Amino acid sequence: MNKLLASLIAGLFVSGAFAQVPAATVVTPATSAVVKAEAKADKATVKAVASEAKVDAKADAKVEKAEVKSGNIKAKAHAESTDTKSKAHAQVAKADPKDKVEAQAKAEKVDAKADAKADKAMVNATAKTDKVKVDAKADKVNAASATTAVKAEGKADVKAAAVK
Numbered sequence: 001m002n003k004l005l006a007s008l009i010a011g012l013f014v015s016g017a018f019a020q021v022p023a024a025t026v027v028t029p030a031t032s033a034v035v036k037a038e039a040k041a042d043k044a045t046v047k048a049v050a051s052e053a054k055v056d057a058k059a060d061a062k063v064e065k066a067e068v069k070s071g072n073i074k075a076k077a078h079a080e081s082t083d084t085k086s087k088a089h090a091q092v093a094k095a096d097p098k099d100k101v102e103a104q105a106k107a108e109k110v111d112a113k114a115d116a117k118a119d120k121a122m123v124n125a126t127a128k129t130d131k132v133k134v135d136a137k138a139d140k141v142n143a144a145s146a147t148t149a150v151k152a153e154g155k156a157d158v159k160a161a162a163v164k
Contacts, residue, residue, distance in 0.1 A: 031161070031162070034158060034161045036161070037160070037161035038154075038158050040157065041153075041155065042154070045151050048147040048150035051146070051147070052143040052144060052146070055139055055140065055142075056140050056143065059137075059139045060136070062132055062135075062136055063129075063132055063136045066132035069125075069129075070126060070128065070129040073122075074126075076121075077117070077118040077121035077125075080117075080118065081115060084114040085110065085111050085114050087110075088107035088110035089107055091106070091107065092107045
């Protein structure tokens with residue numbers, strides 16, 4: 001307990017030493033060149049942020065559209081599979097008792113093919129949606145990067161104007 005108390009007290013003193021107020025920075029008066037550079041940088045930053053928001057909105061719309069389309073494709077594939085299976089099982093029900101085993105075997109083949117076809121359609125739809133999502137994410141990152149570059153360029157211009 002004594003060691004714990006000693007380490008807590010030592011930590012308090014150490015954190016107090018680091019928490020001191022830094023020396024005041026020297027503020028230079030703003031010249032007209034600096035003011036103009038700041039205004040230009042702010043204008044460019046606003047434009048870049050608006051552009052980034054527009055790209056983000058378009059990317060989100062593309063993703064949503066792809067997800068809806070994928071959902072429709074998946075539902076259609078499932079419905080077709082179910083329809084094909086039900087027709088095959090209807091054939092089994094209509095078959096004569098002596099041909100029932102053969103009809104059931106045929107129906108099982110149809111079931112397997114229908115499931116495979118539906119699975120393939122679903123996988124392809126998911127893959128397309130995933131590709132759209134990746135492209136949208138890349139568009140968003142590129143737009144954010146461009147905005148960051150514009151902001152950095154504006155800061156550099158302001159610093160350069162301050163030096164003149």
